[in-house]
Amino acid sequence: MLHIKSALDSERFDLVEHDLTEVGFHIIENVITDDEADEAREAIWKLVEEDIENGFDHSYGDGKIRRVWAIVGKSPIFRYFIQHPTVVAVWKRMLGEDVIASTFTANIVGPGAPDGGWHIDYPYWAMQSPFPSGSITGQTVWMLDDFTEENGATACIAGSHKTLRRPELGEAEGLESSVAVAPKGSIMFTNGAIWHQSRANQTDKPRVGLLGMYNRSVIYPQEDMPRQLTDDELAGESDVLKQLLCRNIPFHHPDHGQNFHRTESGFRQA
Numbered sequence: 416m417l418h419i420k421s422a423l424d425s426e427r428f429d430l431v432e433h434d435l436t437e438v439g440f441h442i443i444e445n446v447i448t449d450d451e452a453d454e455a456r457e458a459i460w461k462l463v464e465e466d467i468e469n470g471f472d473h474s475y476g477d478g479k480i481r482r483v484w485a486i487v488g489k490s491p492i493f494r495y496f497i498q499h500p501t502v503v504a505v506w507k508r509m510l511g512e513d514v515i516a517s518t519f520t521a522n523i524v525g526p527g528a529p530d531g532g533w534h535i536d537y538p539y540w541a542m543q544s545p546f547p548s549g550s551i552t553g554q555t556v557w558m559l560d561d562f563t564e565e566n567g568a569t570a571c572i573a574g575s576h577k578t579l580r581r582p583e584l585g586e587a588e589g590l591e592s593s594v595a596v597a598p599k600g601s602i603m604f605t606n607g608a609i610w611h612q613s614r615a616n617q618t619d620k621p622r623v624g625l626l627g628m629y630n631r632s633v634i635y636p637q638e639d640m641p642r643q644l645t646d647d648e649l650a651g652e653s654d655v656l657k658q659l660l661c662r663n664i665p666f667h668h669p670d671h672g673q674n675f676h677r678t679e680s681g682f683r684q685a
């Protein structure tokens with residue numbers, strides 16, 4: 416049975432909020448055990464093989480970076496990760512009690528892969544600047560291998576989310592970046608507007624990461640989250656998973672109007 420290894424005390428929780436607001440990212444080590452990371456890593460490789468067998472080539476970066484989309488329904492371990500209490504607690508704090516999941520994928524930076532290119536995450540890349548200030552979306556990078564300077568760890572430019580715009584072509588290259596070097600089993604939270612990229616992998620081994628994004632409930636998810644589990648598959652799952660997959664939005668009875676409003680802790684009351 417999976418066990419919860421990490422729970423944040425309130426001081427650490429405050430630090431996460433501070434860093435996400437001011438710096439744009441925060442790493443927590445040892446959120447999952449090595450065994451859990453290995454189990455997820457194996458599940459990803461099976462999905463890669465399936466993708467290839469089915470004729471899906473989700474590779475980019477000279478064919479050396481590979482994406483596996485829509486993983487939440489594809490193994491129980493991903494259903495556990497997406498609703499990990501530490502992760503959900505952080506995103507509820509940053510994005511509202513009624514937070515939803517936006518996308519959950521794997522990103523494998525293979526040997527010899529070039530850097531992934533500086534960018535901002537959805538929905539920012541679909542928006543015009545100036546972006547709204549504050550947090551509307553957040554990224555969770557799950558490290559299923561040690562992330563090192565050499566093997567394609569994610570790099571971020573501290574404070575760049577405060578520009579409220581995307582980097583101009585070539586702009587980020589001239590700035591100092593922070594590389595997310597941390598052991599397998601760690602996670603990095605980022606503000607979705609941070610300027611970031613996966614770095615080049617100069618080793619002979621792939622670097623496997625998972626990317627779980629969460630939105631304020633006013634922002635449409637990037638992937639079709641509601642349809643990744645069938646009604647039957649979802650029946651025995653937790654309320655929080657149903658919420659994250661947008662499957663238990665408390666719509667009002669039509670006779671009672673549909674005027675949800677902003678609350679202290681979100682948009683809809685969760």
Ligand SMILES: O=C(O)CCC(=O)C(=O)O
Nearest residue numbers: 522536568569612613624
């Ligand atoms: O895998 C990584 O290190 C980051 C990838 C990324 O930023 C993305 O796919 O949006």
Ligand SMILES: [Fe+2]
Nearest residue numbers: 534535536611
């Ligand atoms: Fe990204």
